[in-house]
Amino acid sequence: xxxxxxxxxxxxxxxxxxxxxxxxxxxxxxxxxxxxxxxxxxxxxxxxxxxxxxxxxxxxxxxxxxxxxxxxxxxxxxxxxxxxxxxxxxxxxxxxxxxxxxxxxxxxxxxxxxxxxxxxxxxxxxxxxxxxxxxxxxxxxxxxxxxxxxxxxxxxxxxxxxxxxxxxxxxxxxxxxxxxxxxxxxxxxxxxxxxxxxxxxxxxxxxxxxxxxxxxxxxxxxxxxxxxxxxx
Amino acid sequence: xxxxxxxxxxxxxxxxxxxxxxxxxxxxxxxxxxxxxxxxxxxxxxxxxxxxxxxxxxxxxxxxxxxxxxxxxxxxxxxxxxxxxxxxxxxxxxxxxxxxxxxxxxxxxxxxxxxxxxxxxxxxxxxxxxxxxxxxxxxxxxxxxxxxxxxxxxxxxxxxxxxxxxxxxxxxxxxxxxxxxxxxxxxxxxxxxxxxxxxxxxxxxxxxxxxxxxxxxxxxxxxxxxxxxxxx
Numbered sequence: 001x002x003x004x005x006x007x008x009x010x011x012x013x014x015x016x017x018x019x020x021x022x023x024x025x026x027x028x029x030x031x032x033x034x035x036x037x038x039x040x041x042x043x044x045x046x047x048x049x050x051x052x053x054x055x056x057x058x059x060x061x062x063x064x065x066x067x068x069x070x071x072x073x074x075x076x077x078x079x080x081x082x083x084x085x086x087x088x089x090x091x092x093x094x095x096x097x098x099x100x101x102x103x104x105x106x107x108x109x110x111x112x113x114x115x116x117x118x119x120x121x122x123x124x125x126x127x128x129x130x131x132x133x134x135x136x137x138x139x140x141x142x143x144x145x146x147x148x149x150x151x152x153x154x155x156x157x158x159x160x161x162x163x164x165x166x167x168x169x170x171x172x173x174x175x176x177x178x179x180x181x182x183x184x185x186x187x188x189x190x191x192x193x194x195x196x197x198x199x200x201x202x203x204x205x206x207x208x209x210x211x212x213x214x215x216x217x218x219x220x221x222x223x224x225x226x227x228x229x230x231x232x
Numbered sequence: 233x234x235x236x237x238x239x240x241x242x243x244x245x246x247x248x249x250x251x252x253x254x255x256x257x258x259x260x261x262x263x264x265x266x267x268x269x270x271x272x273x274x275x276x277x278x279x280x281x282x283x284x285x286x287x288x289x290x291x292x293x294x295x296x297x298x299x300x301x302x303x304x305x306x307x308x309x310x311x312x313x314x315x316x317x318x319x320x321x322x323x324x325x326x327x328x329x330x331x332x333x334x335x336x337x338x339x340x341x342x343x344x345x346x347x348x349x350x351x352x353x354x355x356x357x358x359x360x361x362x363x364x365x366x367x368x369x370x371x372x373x374x375x376x377x378x379x380x381x382x383x384x385x386x387x388x389x390x391x392x393x394x395x396x397x398x399x400x401x402x403x404x405x406x407x408x409x410x411x412x413x414x415x416x417x418x419x420x421x422x423x424x425x426x427x428x429x430x431x432x433x434x435x436x437x438x439x440x441x442x443x444x445x446x447x448x449x450x451x452x453x454x455x456x457x458x459x460x461x462x463x464x
């Protein structure tokens with residue numbers, strides 16, 4: 001702990017921000033890889049993805065330790081509690097995104113049937129949009145940019161709509177052939193995972209907005225249209 | 233904030249513990265009611281359950297405010313950060329349990345087909361076990377009882393096994409009749425919600441154990457057996 005004493009508060013905050021950015025970049029890569037494992041059905045790739053989730057979990061613990069250090073070493077009046085609470089919240093969301101990506105990778109093992117193009121296309125598009133929103137909202141965090149955070153928050157609706165389309169295609173796929181029911185059940189959960197990742201990016205957007213402005217984003221979270229099976 | 237100044241640290245902690253216990257009791261009741269809404273298909277009941285989730289969300293905000301007050305008003309060296317970090321974590325888990333119960337209630341609207349007895353029985357049993365574990369782990373929190381927390385942690389496996397059985401029955405139900413596929417897809421998500429509630433109770437068990445002993449529970453989390461479709 002001694003070395004922390006010589007660091008300035010700003011230096012400590014800057015290290016904390018960098019650790020979160022690093023964790024976010026790993027989570028984003030895991031989403032990309034897990035989706036590719038599903039779409040290419042590459043088993044060796046799955047093990048690699050599952051193994052990498054530990055690194056994300058380690059970074060969460062590292063962030064928690066930094067926050068506890070910050071609160072313990074400084075006078076509480078002299079630190080901005082919004083910074084520390086935000087760091088804890090964002091790392092919690094990133095850890096969950098990592099778990100959801102790992103789960104997509106694991107489930108891809110049970111989806112060895114040839115998927116219809118419309119399902120592949122929709123899931124691929126939803127995954128790309130989730131990756132994009134996550135990247136944007138982490139940049140917004142690093143740059144303390146409330147506008148970009150609000151933009152991400154508003155665009156989660158697009159993900160929800162893609163997930164609705166995906167889930168409907170998957171149940172049609174199930175209805176077409178009894179033998180597809182079990183693999184397709186995995187696809188329903190995988191689609192739901194992508195939607196939940198989008199929600200975590202939206203949580204981060206709310207945290208960043210609050211951190212920068214001290215206010216909550218106005219209005220209710222925008223939601224997809226029909227949204228029955230995705231259950232929002 | 234002024235009134236807080238005259239309260240002792242122990243009084244503040246005791247109020248925080250009571251708020252968490254109250255939030256937990258509400259979450260437990262929501263699980264019970266949501267399961268009943270599914271099994272009895274009572275639509276009016278669904279609206280009531282959905283409405284009550286706001287109260288759980290309010291309590292989470294109340295707990296966050298109490299924690300920020302605690303850290304801000306006291307010297308950080310004079311407070312036990314484990315207490316405040318634990319309170320934040322437990323209230324986060326309870327908030328998620330509330331959301332998952334609300335989601336079960338909402339989905340019950342789309343499951344108006346007559347369910348086979350084996351599905352009803354397994355989902356009912358899983359729900360009761362989740363309620364029981366949640367009650368036990370909150371009592372463990374109030375009584376600072378690491379042994380009971382560890383017992384809950386070990387018994388989550390029973391919930392996972394019930395969920396596996398439930399998911400297999402649900403996919404068989406789907407295979408039997410095309411028209412059951414959409415309602416049964418909701419049942420898959422509802423079963424998964426119960427499993428996730430069990431995981432949140434397990435998270436709380438880990439938090440309580442750490443709070444009381446300063447250590448992590450040893451070993452890996454016990455998991456159900458086949459666990460393929462539930463995706464653990």
